[in-house]
Amino acid sequence: MDTIVDTLKSKFPFVTPRPSHDQPAVNVPADHLREVAQVLRDDLGYDMLLDLCGVDWDQARPRFGVIYHFYHSGKKTYLRVATLAPDSAAPAVPSLADLWPAGDWHEREAYDMFGIHFEGHPNLTRILMWEGYPYHPLRKEFPLAGIETELPAADTAAATGAKVIAAPMMGGPFQAGTQEHHHMSDAEPRAGDQSWTESKPKPGQKG
Amino acid sequence: MPTSRTEFAYNSKVEGEVVVSQADAVINWVRSHSVWPMPMGLACCAIELMAAGGARFDISRFGMEVMRFSPRQSDCMIVAGTVTYKMAEVVRRIYEQMAAPKWVVAMGACASTGGMYRSYAVLQGVDRIVPVDIYISGCPPRPEALLDGMMLLQDKIRKEQSAYGLLTPRPREPSLVTGRP
Ligand code: SF4
Numbered sequence: 001m002d003t004i005v006d007t008l009k010s011k012f013p014f015v016t017p018r019p020s021h022d023q024p025a026v027n028v029p030a031d032h033l034r035e036v037a038q039v040l041r042d043d044l045g046y047d048m049l050l051d052l053c054g055v056d057w058d059q060a061r062p063r064f065g066v067i068y069h070f071y072h073s074g075k076k077t078y079l080r081v082a083t084l085a086p087d088s089a090a091p092a093v094p095s096l097a098d099l100w101p102a103g104d105w106h107e108r109e110a111y112d113m114f115g116i117h118f119e120g121h122p123n124l125t126r127i128l129m130w131e132g133y134p135y136h137p138l139r140k141e142f143p144l145a146g147i148e149t150e151l152p153a154a155d156t157a158a159a160t161g162a163k164v165i166a167a168p169m170m171g172g173p174f175q176a177g178t179q180e181h182h183h184m185s186d187a188e189p190r191a192g193d194q195s196w197t198e199s200k201p202k203p204g205q206k207g
Numbered sequence: 208m209p210t211s212r213t214e215f216a217y218n219s220k221v222e223g224e225v226v227v228s229q230a231d232a233v234i235n236w237v238r239s240h241s242v243w244p245m246p247m248g249l250a251c252c253a254i255e256l257m258a259a260g261g262a263r264f265d266i267s268r269f270g271m272e273v274m275r276f277s278p279r280q281s282d283c284m285i286v287a288g289t290v291t292y293k294m295a296e297v298v299r300r301i302y303e304q305m306a307a308p309k310w311v312v313a314m315g316a317c318a319s320t321g322g323m324y325r326s327y328a329v330l331q332g333v334d335r336i337v338p339v340d341i342y343i344s345g346c347p348p349r350p351e352a353l354l355d356g357m358m359l360l361q362d363k364i365r366k367e368q369s370a371y372g373l374l375t376p377r378p379r380e381p382s383l384v385t386g387r388p
Contacts, residue, residue: 129328130293137327146327153296160299162335164292167325 004079007044012036018082025080030093033083037096046070046079049100052107054114058140064091064116085116095121113138145169230370238282238308239364240270242357245281245305247298249288252315252347256287259350266350269357278304283360284337285353289317290330302337308369312356313339316346 005024008015014032018025028036040046048071055065065084072079085091095118097103107118108127115136118124125131130152135142145167151157248256259266266272275281278301290298302311313333316322319342321331333339340363343356 135327142327144327145325151295152293153299156296156299156336160336162295162330164327165331167321167327167329167331169325 004044004077008036011039018080020080023078023080025082028081028083030083030085033081034094034096034099036081037099040070040079040081041099045072045074047073049096049102049106050078052096052103052110054110054116054138056114056138056140061088062086062091063088064114066093066110066116068096090117091115092117092119094119095124097121112136115139230373231368234369235365235367238367238369239361241273242269242271242283242310242360242364243273243275243281244271244312245278245284245301246274246276247284247286247288247301249286249290249294250317252287252317255347255350255353256285256314259353264350264354266354266357269354269361271357278302279306281305282308283310283312285312285314286318286333286337286339287314287347289322289324290333290336291328292330293328295330295336298333299336308367310340310360310364311337312341312343312360314343314353314356315348316344319344322346 005015005017005026008026009017012028012032012035014029015036016027018027050069050071052066052068055067057063057065062084065082068081068083070079070081071077083093085093091114093116095103095107097107097118098120104122105127107121108124110116111118111121111124112126112128113136126133129137132152134149135147137146143166146164148166149164151162151164156162246253246256258264260272260274271283278284282305284298284302284305286298302309311333313319317324317329318333319339321329323346325331330336341356341360343352345352348356
């Protein structure tokens with residue numbers, strides 16, 4: 001049924017099918033990624049790179065991976081390709097930005113958020129956080145509240161004394177109203193646990 | 208020939224239609240009714256700010272409809288939205304470029320405290336980088352809440368000592384660009 005998976009498997013012995021609930025999906029080793037991508041684009045008609053995202057698999061080794069979603073605009077079918085960066089300490093996968101220009105910014109985002117290096121990318125700089133930010137915030141070990149560091153603008157920091165701080169969670173993270181809230185007026189974002197605040201400490205916790 | 212009766216009191220024929228008042232009262236009356244807002248619209252709250260400028264809520268009833276996108280021409284920065292750490296620099300710079308007297312309104316939860324964004328990327332309240340005069344609660348505040356906040360700002364302006372030192376020459380502040388007075 002998954003003809004694209006079979007096609008890829010017969011063309012490339014290293015491609016393995018990947019369990020999937022929806023669209024066809026395959027695993028491709030990082031060092032063969034460009035080879036497969038070239039065939040996908042030029043011979044198999046996957047002319048759009050819809051999205052790519054970094055993944056931090058936490059305890060697993062290799063730890064980091066990238067998942068690509070391709071689209072065949074003629075057949076209107078999707079294909080998911082997953083790859084793993086072999087080196088968990090300095091993760092790197094080849095860039096696809098020259099094959100699908102859409103890859104450019106998405107790869108910068110995955111680099112910014114996960115620190116995955118895309119080899120051959122024309123301009124691999126941060127896209128959301130500022131240049132010089134010392135962390136990659138979507139890595140599993142990074143706390144949601146953030147880590148104290150310097151403001152990106154030295155003059156603003158000097159004039160105001162402001163810093164990037166670990167955000168006070170105050171019973172958060174903050175979410176829009178849940179299912180108990182049927183009315184829009186009740187659905188404003190609120191902390192999951194509002195029994196404690198800055199002045200009233202969390203039960204069972206000092207300070 | 209001088210007449211025997213010299214009139215020392217107010218003479219409308221001589222002096223025209225004059226109202227005697229205090230400088231503070233006059234200056235503050237003018238300032239509070241011609242606030243030119245700088246719409247620092249950074250997220251969803253800016254939509255409510257736009258609504259306040261529309262016909263239904265009509266902020267021009269308060270003399271505040273002249274939204275200026277140039278900081279040089281505005282005197283009240285309405286921070287409407289989520290200020291990220293990356294944007295903080297811009298907000299601060301635009302505030303510095305506004306000519307005094309100037310006021311800042313933090314519109315909504317995000318501008319006031321970081322709101323629901325307890326996150327690594329969001330400034331936890333715009334008062335960390337600019338002095339805020341009025342905080343408006345809500346996520347987003349309705350336009351009525353913005354108008355209420357702006358009326359509070361008018362009250363605040365009316366209590367300021369605007370004429371103090373107005374007639375004494377002051378040393379010029381150094382230019383932000385050249386550093387020279
Ligand atoms: S306070 Fe709410 S509505 Fe306003 S900018 Fe923040 S999230 Fe958006």
